[in-house]
Amino acid sequence: GAVVSQHPSWVICKSGTSVKIECRSLDFQATTMFWYRQFPKQSLMLMATSNEGSKATYEQGVEKDKFLINHASLTLSTLTVTSAHPEDSSFYICSAPRQGANEQFFGPGTRLTVL
């Protein structure tokens, strides 16, 4: 199956700092990628749709100025959590659909802990 990677897998930062998370499709091109957030023992909640070459589309209630998304190439999307606070601590997961395939492929996730 297709492979999607995320980096870093785990990050700890101080409150007020910014953290960048990368999502890469390793063996296919993805014009669209999705970013999800998952709190402990809860399901995945879609945050935004990342579109290559254009602005991301954010779900209701997600602050676009806080969660900056850049989809600079067909294999890379980045999520930057700006001025992170403890309540932003969560598991962030990206997914990418491969063109011509029915399913979406998920990355392994990034665990963010804000102290």
Add this chain to the structure above:
Amino acid sequence: QKEVEQDPGPLSVPEGAIVSLNCTYSNSAFQYFMWYRQYSRKGPELLMYTYSSGNKEDGRFTAQVDKSSKYISLFIRDSQPSDSATYLCAMTLFQGAQKLVFGQGTRLTINP
């Protein structure tokens, strides 16, 4: 009311048992239905993908979709301890690059 309802469990069964996992949904326009398995602190892994109503079998896994009842199921035969994970149902209106709507996930433990 959530768009997709899934009993979060936890569900604990003995090794070798048949496991039944279910989701109900409210939007009759959903056409594509998926089951994902997620191990602790890992990303979801696609198990089954079905379109519209019907059954699909893959090894020990069988997915069923009943669009008239807005009800989908995943059956696991001859369950193994390695099947212990959280199982998430997901669905979407169209195939490909579309937003998925997830259920809450059911935590399953298979006891040796």
